[in-house]
Amino acid sequence: MMATTSKQYKAIGEDLWKSRTDKINSELFALTYGALVVQLIQDYEDYAEVNKQLEKMGYNIGTRLIEDFLARSSLGRCSDFREVGEVVAKVGFKSFLNITPTVTHSGAPPPSSRPTSAAKQSGVPGSTFILTLDENPLAEFVELPDEALEGGLWFSNVLCGVLRGSLEMVQMQVQVEFLSDVLRGDESTEIRVTLLKYLEEEVPVGDD
């Protein structure tokens, strides 16, 4: 059932994290990311633009990260969008950031959760899942100054881009955005992923 699969995902995520021998110091990671955000702010001087740039950077990372992730985890296709959410939270986030956000699903439930054929995926566009992060290694030690709060900066917006980029490479067009962030004084840090549509595999057009 769903619960067993969930435990399996947790176990896979844990294994992947442990099997990575090249880990870096989290302070160095947080400091590097923080320096990057501060530099972007100085360069662009517009918080909406900084959000966009962070997302773009994330997108570039995500499109390449997915290959590494799939190779290491050797997980097959997800049968529905709900499963996507589970895998992202329990295996994806765990193996790269060593955190496991909680997932809340919503949107029309899929007609069948059993994979009938390998190619067909079920899941209704408009389905969403929300990831609630109770810790965020990117934002360790960060305190946003007032201008950043007023300007609407999403400090960890790179994560949205990573999710968008990686899911696009597995044929899902999604919209990813922050709903709240404890750095802004909100109660929790939440990212919402909305399925826009499935991307059909395109047959390359012959030039001759």
Added chain:
Amino acid sequence: MSHHLFLLSPSDTPIYSLTHYSTKLPQSTSSSLSSNLPTWSTSAFAGTLTALSGASSATQSHHVQGGSVRMGGGQDRHVIQMIANASLDVIEDVMRKESAMYMKSVDKFNEWTVSAFITPGNMKFILLHETKNDDGIRSFFHDVWELYLKTMLNPFHTAHSPIRSIVFDTRVRASAKKYL
């Protein structure tokens, strides 16, 4: 009984300052002389004058402290800063000889004692206080040091510029309340 904390960068620019009024009772004995003194002698200099006239400084400090709290104001603030600045020379001398971080009672100015704490990065924490409270002050300095480290790691903070973080301020005050 008040305490004045100053954080200075290696180039002696002020990074942060705090005045803390402790609710803890001072250890000095209550004075019978203080009630005889005129209430208008409220500035910190009054302590100097009466000390010169031979009265015991312990009793003066208790009364003068009460007086200066009532008056408050810029006059005392300037004296405090003068004392802090004057102690910098002494601190630098001691710094060269000793490698310990916490220096107690570096300097004494009438009722005010100056204790200092030098971080490995050459930040100077200076505390002006009236009563002897070495353990409390050492713990307080260590707390401030940890809070300072956390503030330094905030990417939005620029090194050696004044600390404006409200979180830092709140926590330093809480620590002062706990130890001083």
